Amino acid sequence: MTRLEAKERYLKQLGKELRRHAERDSILFDYDLHVSELLQEEAQQHSVEEWLELIHRRIGSPQEVAAMWREELAVTQNRTMLHFLLLNLCFFLGGGLLTFIHVFHGFAWVRVLWDMLTSVPVLIMGMYTAFWGLLGYEIGKSFGAGGRRLMQKTFFIALVPNLTLMLLVVFHVVPHAWFQPLLSTTFIVFCIIATVLLYPVCCLGYRWGKKQSI
Structure with missing residues (x-):
């Protein structure tokens, strides 16, 4: 006993x-x-x-064991955040590189790719929105209720380059001609609305993932 x-x-x-x-x-x-x-x-x-x-x-001791696992959790959370930040940065840099080549070099294959992508802007926005939903889902599934702060931190850090580019375009620091025929007032408004909706989508993904972790 x-x-x-x-x-x-x-x-x-x-x-x-x-x-x-x-x-x-x-x-x-x-x-x-x-x-x-x-x-x-x-x-x-x-x-x-x-x-x-x-x-x-x-x-x-319980204190020593708990400290070890808290440290392991912190490392895992940081690694998860870094993966998503790098993936988002790859999207951002990939789009920037494609735009640069299209504007300043105009290779034939780049023009074909550019025309193809700019013809389906809604599809591109939908896929990017799904990425944010996946971010929330993976964090919710992996860390449960303890992952909410990680999800929020990852989301807001990852959003910085997106918002920066949007402001540069809106205030004409970046020429609108670079993004033709994609860029229009309607599309800019659509992008702003979609950006506002990204956080709710991320939260929905997180809640769904959290349920899967139970």
């Missing part, structure tokens, strides 16, 4: 330390197995405090 009581006290304290961790239940399940195996290996009888001391010595 002292073994069982020691294990329950250890896991209860570990659960408190991990109360805001997205993988709390999974971690507790794994450590339940680890502690059970450790206690079964020990043939001698001990008091509850002695069992706890043994667990702390072999596995680590």
Whole structure:
């Protein structure tokens, strides 16, 4: 009984330390197995405090274990954010490079590609909006309720180059002629509305992903 009581006290304290961790239940399940195996290996009888001391010595205190997992979560979250930021930057730079080549070099294959893309602006906006929904979904699925701040941080950082370009175009710092025949007042208004809708789409994706993580 002292073994069982020691294990329950250890896991209860570990659960408190991990109360805001997205993988709390999974971690507790794994450590339940680890502690059970450790206690079964020990043939001698001990008091509850002695069992706890043994667990702390072999596995680590609840505070140490929780700190390790919080650090692991932070690294994983940063990696996830970096992946999405780089992917969004690739979209941005790819579009910028295509525009530059189209305006200043005018290769035949670039003109064909440009004409093809500018003929389906709604499709392009739809695909880009889906990207933001995917961002929210993946964060919600991977981190659950604990991923909301990560989703918000990733979204607003990734949106900076988009908003910067939009402002440069709206205030004619970037010539409208570069984006013809795509650019028009109607299309600019459409882009502004679509940009406003990106965050709700991202949140919907996050909520859907969070449900999948349960």
